[in-house]
Structures are given as structure tokens and as C-alpha cells.
Amino acid sequence: MIRSLSFVYLFIVLAVSYLGGALLFRELPDTTVEKVLRIFDARVVDGYESSFLWPALMTTLFFVVVYILASVRQLRFTVLFFGAVKAVLFGLSAGYLLSSGMRMIEYTVWWFPFQFIMCFLFLTFCAVLSPPFFMRTTGRKKRNTKALVVLFVMTVLVTILEITVFYFLFM
Numbered sequence: 001m002i003r004s005l006s007f008v009y010l011f012i013v014l015a016v017s018y019l020g021g022a023l024l025f026r027e028l029p030d031t032t033v034e035k036v037l038r039i040f041d042a043r044v045v046d047g048y049e050s051s052f053l054w055p056a057l058m059t060t061l062f063f064v065v066v067y068i069l070a071s072v073r074q075l076r077f078t079v080l081f082f083g084a085v086k087a088v089l090f091g092l093s094a095g096y097l098l099s100s101g102m103r104m105i106e107y108t109v110w111w112f113p114f115q116f117i118m119c120f121l122f123l124t125f126c127a128v129l130s131p132p133f134f135m136r137t138t139g140r141k142k143r144n145t146k147a148l149v150v151l152f153v154m155t156v157l158v159t160i161l162e163i164t165v166f167y168f169l170f171m
Helices: 002-027 030-040 043-049 053-071 073-099 104-129 145-169
Strands: none
Touching: 002 073, 002 104, 030 043, 030 073, 043 073, 053 073, 053 104, 053 145, 073 104, 104 145
């Protein structure tokens, strides 16, 4: 029951954050949205002219920041917040892509499925680092570092596949 509840919890966080990002897109001016999206994934704004290294670097940076925050006991509560921020950026960029006239086939084949999977893997990584209140155990159990490595490797593989699809399938 607890394990299935954690996946439902993560999907709810992902859905609410995605919708929050889509609603945030409607409220912010286009120039502000473009500046924010250029920082996190320039391919959304610039398309094929942007480098493929930047999205991979930003994904790695999210993982590193969350891991560092989880290692400091007083900041551990912010770990799931950063997972939600990544999902908000997913919703914000999806709103921008759809409003900018991206072809629906590119959105459904490239952007949405890969970003959805990467956001869910990142949220799962965050939940393993800092479990929600209903998954916390009492006592001195060590953290399962194998799950963290598996989640990171899965995200690296999905990122490589996503970059491959973006640059070679749609050019």
C-alpha cells in the first residue's frame, strides 16, 4: 500500500506542477518566459540552433543540487520542492512550445513523452533522497544508494535518447 501510494503522490505532484507551469505561462510576459527557458533548455526557444550539451548539463545540475540539499539535514525538506520546480518548468516550456506553433507531431513524439519521463524519474530520485512523510522510517536505516544510481543512469539514457530523437529524427 505504501509503495503504490508513493507513485500516486509523485504523479499528483507532477500533474499539479505541470498545470502550474502551464498557468504560469499564461500570466508571464513572453520575454520573461523566453529568458527563463533559455536558461533551462534553450532548444525550446532557439530550436536546432542551440547546443545539445546545455540540456544535459542542466539535468545533471538538477541532480547534483538535489543531492547536495539532501545531504544537509536542515535543507532536506527542499528536495521535493526542487522536483516540483522541474515539473513547473516542464509545464512552462510545454505551454511555450504549443503557443509558438510547434507541430503537434514533434510535441507528441519528442517533447512531452521524454520530458514527462525525465520529470518523473527526477521526482522519484527526490523521493528516494528525501521520502515524503508517509514513507519515512524510524530508526537508523541507511539510504539505498543503489536506487539513486539506477535512477540517475536511467535519466542519462533517456536524455541521450531524447537528444538523439531531437537532433537526428526531426532535422
